[in-house]
Amino acid sequence: MVKILKYTEYLYLVVAVASIYKIITLWAAAPKETYIFIFFAVVSLAMFFFRRKYRKRFEERARKKDN
Numbered sequence: 001m002v003k004i005l006k007y008t009e010y011l012y013l014v015v016a017v018a019s020i021y022k023i024i025t026l027w028a029a030a031p032k033e034t035y036i037f038i039f040f041a042v043v044s045l046a047m048f049f050f051r052r053k054y055r056k057r058f059e060e061r062a063r064k065k066d067n
Contacts, residue, residue: 005055023037
């Protein structure tokens with residue numbers, strides 16, 4: 001189950017990178033349309049760090065339970 005949590009972390013990074021790419025490509029043409037992608041990038045990065053923190057906490061708890 002911990003492996004699944006690790007993969008979902010990186011899915012958030014993929015969404016953030018895709019959003020940042022879209023921001024860069026759209027900025028000159030239509031800056032107002034980039035705000036939604038800025039939101040997605042910020043939320044995705046926040047979720048990445050949030051999920052990472054809790055996955056590590058979950059692993060630590062599982063390690064202590066096994067010992």
